[in-house]
């Protein structure tokens with residue numbers, strides 16, 4: 001059974017004197033069939049992005065350039081913190097996981113690959129609502 005915990009995944013990288021090439025391929029370094037990709041750049045200092053969870057979507061988050069912090073909260077309330085700073089490493093986020101991206105360095109670019117098409121109905125944007133759904137509405141995330 002797939003773990004419901006976020007986890008770092010090594011992405012296949014081929015390095016030679018011409019530089020690095022990294023590959024995401026379904027069922028290889030990518031633990032799902034991709035349906036959509038989007039990327040975020042030019043995040044002003046102090047901004048937070050992607051403060052939400054999905055009912056069903058799963059994503060892989062990759063720092064293509066620069067670095068950023070990702071804080072996650074799983075269904076059982078477990079909080080994890082990750083620093084993403086390598087284009088050959090992805091953070092897999094299962095469904096029903098709250099995530100926040102912060103501390104973007106200047107010129108950072110984050111790529112997010114999703115297993116589903118954009119569907120606003122799949123979003124949980126209210127942390128209180130997420131905590132109610134998980135039965136953990138005790139402000140552990142503060």
Ligand code: TYD
Nearest residue numbers: 036037038040048049050051052117118119
């Ligand atoms: P939003 O979900 O607020 O960004 P973040 O992930 O940082 O919380 O998305 C910003 C806007 O972009 C919002 O109006 C929805 C829109 N959007 C799409 O239309 N399609 C997409 O695939 C995504 C990710 C966002």
